[in-house]
Amino acid sequence: MRAMLLEHLGPVDARTEPLRWGELPDPVAGPGELVLRVSACGVCHTELDEIEGRTPPPRLPVVPGHQVVGRVTAAGPGVTGIRPGERVGVAWIFSACGTCAYCRSGRENLCAAFRATGRDAHGGYAEQMRVAADFVFPIPAALTDAEAAPLLCAGAIGHRSLELARLEEGAPLGLMGFGASAHLVLQMARRRYPASRISVWARSPGERDFARDLGAAWAGDIAERPPEPPLAIIDTTPAWTPVVAALSHLAPGGRLVINAIRKEAGDQTVLLTMDYATHLWQEKALQSVANVTRRDVAAVLALAVEVPLRPTVECFPLEAANHALRELRQRRIRGAKVLVMG
Secondary structure, three states, rough: OOOEOOOOOOEEEEEEEOEEEEEOOOOOOOOOOEEEEEEEEEEEEHHHHHHHOOOOOOOOOOOOOOOEEEEEEOOOOOOOOOOOOOEEOOOOOOOOOOOOHHHOOOOOHHHOOOOOEEOOOOOOOEOOOEEEEOOOEEEEOOOOOOHHHHHHOOOOOOOHHHHHHHOOOOEEEEEEEEHHHHHHHHHHHHHHHHOOOOEOOOOOOHHHHHHHHHOOOOEEEOOOOOOOOOOOEEEEOOOOOHHHHHHOOOOOOOOOEEOOOOOOOOHHHHHOOOHHHHHHOOOEEEEEEEOOHHHHHHHHHHHHHHHOOOEEEEEEEEEHHHHHHHHHHHHOOOOOEEEOOO
């Protein structure tokens, strides 16, 4: 099969080709496993974190990609309830132990044995992939392949972030950054909290216009103050400056939820500018988001049909994965980027 392979770690910029177009043996389904023919795979900032070494794969080469939609072509021994031809999705959670205290309490995202799709195992930047049958999700018929792909990470992690924000109906919400995840969180929040005003901070005028188009009550640059301080802010950026800004904008007793696998180090020194009275006092709370559970993924797929929730997508052929990653690094984003297989 053909695949885009990560063989070396390094920076992603306008001149680099971080992935190599290559050939791998066709996968074979073992006990409890499926083989999928991939039809679409979302492009996520976490791929940049992998390639640039902030969350490096344990071994190379590896096929990145963890927002995967495909059709089952083979089922291994012991697989029941899933037949060849069915359309399924694969998310960031590739596997967890299933027996530890975290797994038993529904927090498999915190399992010490958590394995990530496209980092700890080959992912979806390929024509085919192998996955455990227990870790795939039926894709609703109402969604196209390209629409479903971003929901498997950007949507699922956004859903988890919104849950952890603990917002009440009518309380103001803020979104820091407006990429693949935030544009889905905005749609979810408008459905769940119709009386809550939503403010968005984004660097580019285009992103701010996009947020208003989707129903944001206010949109501005990160230094600007919204008409009312949010009781919860969800940060979806890869940087530290928005975190410090968000804490200064947060209402007393508010909660900042950081939706990121990793943060980049380029502006980390801004943390030295934090002032206790300005940024942390008055019982402000800080909450990180770690990975996703299968329950998060199933919930956002169901919500996508109910709302309806539809990501804005820009599609690229598989062989253009490097181009899509460079655009992501340059923050050329309106919604989500998706690789589609011809």
